Amino acid sequence: MGTIDHPKLGKIRGTTNDDLTSFQGVPFARIPRRFARSTLLETLPSGADFAGYDATRPGPSSIQSFDAVRNDPGEQSIPIDRISPDEGLHQSDLNCLNLNITVPTFSLNGSVSMLPVFVFLHGGAFLVGAGDRSYYDPENFLRQALLSDPPRPIILVTANYRLGALGYLHSTSAKDKDGQPLIPPNNGFHDQARLFEWVKEFIKGFGGDPQNITTIGQSAGSESLGIHNLLSCYADKEQEDQPYRRSILFSGSLLCMPAMNPEEHEQNFYEKAVQLGVAVNGRTSSEIAQDLIDNVDEDAFRELGWCGAPCLQTDMLPYPAATLDTILRVEQDKPMSGCRRWVPEQLISSAEFDGGVTYHLVKFDPTRSQAHGRNFRTLAFRSLPSTIVNQLLELYSIGEATDDDATLRAINQLETDLSFILPTIFEAMAAEASKTKTYLQFWRLVNPFPGSFHSDSLEPGRYANHTYDIVALFGAFEDRLDEAQRCVVQKWRTRIIEFIHFGGQSSSCWQEWTEEEGTATVVDLRGTRTVAKGEYLGPKTRLGKLLKLGEQLHPVEGLDRIFSEVVRPYLLGIWVPDK
Secondary structure (H helix, E strand, C coil): CEEEEECCCEEEEEEEECCEEEEEEEECEECCCCCCCCEECCCCCCCCCCCCEECCCCCCECCCCCCHHHHHHHCCCCCCCCCCCCCCCCECCCCCCEEEEEEEHHHHHCCCCCEEEEEEECCCCCCCCCCCCHHHCCHHHHHHHHHCCCCCCCEEEEECCCCHHHHHCCCCCCECCCCCECCCCCHHHHHHHHHHHHHHHHHHHHCEEEEEEEEEEECHHHHHHHHHCCEHHHHCCCHHHCCCCEEEEECCCCCCCCCECHHHHHHHHHHHHHHCCCCCCCCCHHHHHHHHHHCCCHHHHHCCCCCCCCECCCCCCCCCCCCHHHHHHCCCCCCCCCECCCCCEEEEEEECEHHHHHHHHHHCCCCCCCCHHHHHHHHHHHHCCHHHHHHHHHHCCCCCCCCHHHHHHHHHHHHHHHHHHHHHHHHHHHHHHHCCEEEEEEECCCCCCCECCECHHHCCCCCCECCHHHHHHHCCCHHHCCHHHHHHHHHHHHHHHHHHHHCCCCCCCCCCCCCCCCCEEEEECCEEEEECHHHHHCCCCHHHHHHHHHHHHCCCCHHHHHHHHHHHHHHHCCCCCCC
16 A cells, blocks of 8 residues: 555555555546536545545446447457456446546655656547556556666556547537536536646646646547647646646547537437437427436446547537648638647657558448448549549559458558548648647557457558557557567657657657658657658658649548548448449
């Protein structure tokens, strides 16, 4: 056991493992009722057997499928054999807003303070996940920081926020008797904002420096940070009052997950109410919402399926669409109300095969035809000019004789380029205009673990796929890496640790991205190195040719059209094949 006497929160009991002490399940916000906005918690309850808060057990995650704890990593070839039988079972509708803090044990005596703070937002498509999953075990990461020469100790914070319908269902018209929304939009993002407030207010009592906070998000967590990084409400604060100093975005952008406008959310609200067994005919939206609040068992939300869409045209997402064009226009000739990039520094990254995250959704969906060659070509020619389609098919090696599995992987690569890699590059372009210092990274280190992206049929060792970057950073499976992989990961991790401590501008490890130079960092089996823009975006590269195709289709909206009219509808199955 390790106990800290926090100057504002009182005694908190944690668990010590040699040089690291963890405080688990610490509540940071309160949810007054289902779908209500969360409010910051500024006190902690005392336990019956301890005059303080017992933080020795994980807190509950948001309601989600129990199978997600294994299916989510398993689909991305992340080992699942170390997941305990009870992992992921502890869930709650109203008590899921909790965090875990891991500190160097030597900091408990109060002799050390002002350590850099690292805050992690987990991924999971706004539908599943938790900050304390076993495959995010951070001990190797934190110990490498402690044992480096010189030592670079870090305080790590991981957290849970509301997911699925409980975090993102919204009705524009359902109001209470005072005219306040019963189901406001984007509760999950507002929960994250409460997390940032809590860390800023209380982390000093754990030995952390509230002026040296770095946030990291992966997948949906990365998209979340990208959204927070565009909010004028933070930009209008003095730097010392802003929630964090720098951010790291792994494989997630505005285009990562589908977003809906308020009208689409209203329609979705009625559809989900019916799915949950709530009567809608002849009733007002407020009556339906009150039923969802009071009378639907929390377990019903677990099997509701996908319902995690961010809501556009709101305080958190004030733009009309989540597109590549939106990323660029925030700071360019047509600035958007409510949007301004404010974070001083950011490291942004995408993996070479992030689109593999949808491979399993399509490949193993029993309701989907697997005739991908025929069906994708049909949709593409139906939606776009034939000259564009022919060039696109040639660029991604989708021929009439290409087998269906190879075609699906090619579509996944196109998805990767349009919704992960290019948004990352566009973010670098836009950030330069806003004076946000940006460091661009491409994750090309292949996943070494057995699984769907490491089999004879899928070319062993080829895929640098979604999720492996964050798992490699934290190091849960470091003992399973061969010497070559381990050496690359540890040297790369050292660079991340330097960034957390000092930022990129104070470290020789990172080179700032500029339009003129376009220098990026590549992480692959050859190590960590820098490359010039021509190597990843030159006219002979796949991305360079894709950019040209987009310009041919439309000077501004071409790439967004390819994605929104062909790639996303195909992968989500929201189109009707020819009979």
